[in-house]
Amino acid sequence: MITSKNILNELFHLSDGDLADLSTRVKHEAHRRTLAATEHVGSEIIGLEMAKRVVTVAVGGGHSVVFVGREGSGKTMLRALAAQLGLTETFEARPCLCGNHGDPHRRCRCTERQLVSHQRHWPRAEIFCEVVAPSEREFRANLRGTSLDEIRAVIDRKGAVPGSFDAAADSLLSYAIREFGLRLPVVDTIRRVARTVAALDRSDVVTSSHLNEAINYRMPD
Numbered sequence: 001m002i003t004s005k006n007i008l009n010e011l012f013h014l015s016d017g018d019l020a021d022l023s024t025r026v027k028h029e030a031h032r033r034t035l036a037a038t039e040h041v042g043s044e045i046i047g048l049e050m051a052k053r054v055v056t057v058a059v060g061g062g063h064s065v066v067f068v069g070r071e072g073s074g075k076t077m078l079r080a081l082a083a084q085l086g087l088t089e090t091f092e093a094r095p096c097l098c099g100n101h102g103d104p105h106r107r108c109r110c111t112e113r114q115l116v117s118h119q120r121h122w123p124r125a126e127i128f129c130e131v132v133a134p135s136e137r138e139f140r141a142n143l144r145g146t147s148l149d150e151i152r153a154v155i156d157r158k159g160a161v162p163g164s165f166d167a168a169a170d171s172l173l174s175y176a177i178r179e180f181g182l183r184l185p186v187v188d189t190i191r192r193v194a195r196t197v198a199a200l201d202r203s204d205v206v207t208s209s210h211l212n213e214a215i216n217y218r219m220p221d
């Protein structure tokens with residue numbers, strides 16, 4: 001039986017050439033699956049403004065994203081939106097066994113242990129986005145919201161990617177590393193995503209507000 005664990009064990013024995021070839025094939029397969037999954041889905045999304053902001057940042061910096069939410073929350077639509085903007089390294093997962101975790105309108109019936117073991121199978125990506133379907137009221141209050149063209153305009157206006165973090169951003173990062181016990185690869189990803197947020201803001205330095213947004217997008221441990 002082919003399992004991801006078997007494949008990972010084999011990776012250590014591959015030559016650099018085979019590894020590069022495999023890496024390209026994996027990217028192509030992720031691309032093909034995203035296009036197949038989102039083929040018949042429209043990309044004009046009602047509501048879900050926070051998730052659209054996540055798509056803007058992901059596309060702006062070419063960051064992979066995983067959308068987590070219950071059935072019908074809008075994950076596939078968000079992937080279609082990202083694909084239309086040129087990003088196909090997107091994935092989706094269900095939040096927990098019962099599907100209600102993280103949804104303010106429903107109660108999760110899973111135990112802590114079930115949650116942890118379920119989350120272990122989520123696809124890993126640079127950006128994590130929890131998707132909660134808008135309530136009836138939010139749906140009516142925000143009939144359309146940000147359009148595809150508006151998102152594209154924000155990305156097109158993007159400035160140069162800044163190299164440095166200001167003093168407040170530096171101390172916020174040190175605080176977050178201590179407070180959340182962030183591992184080095186996670187910190188690297190947060191720094192890269194923060195640079196993208198700053199570039200979208202046309203700022204020549206990464207500020208604590210850019211960094212704060214990037215910290216909120218990290219995968220839960």
Ligand SMILES: [Zn+2]
Binds near residue numbers: 100101108
């Ligand atoms: Zn649950």
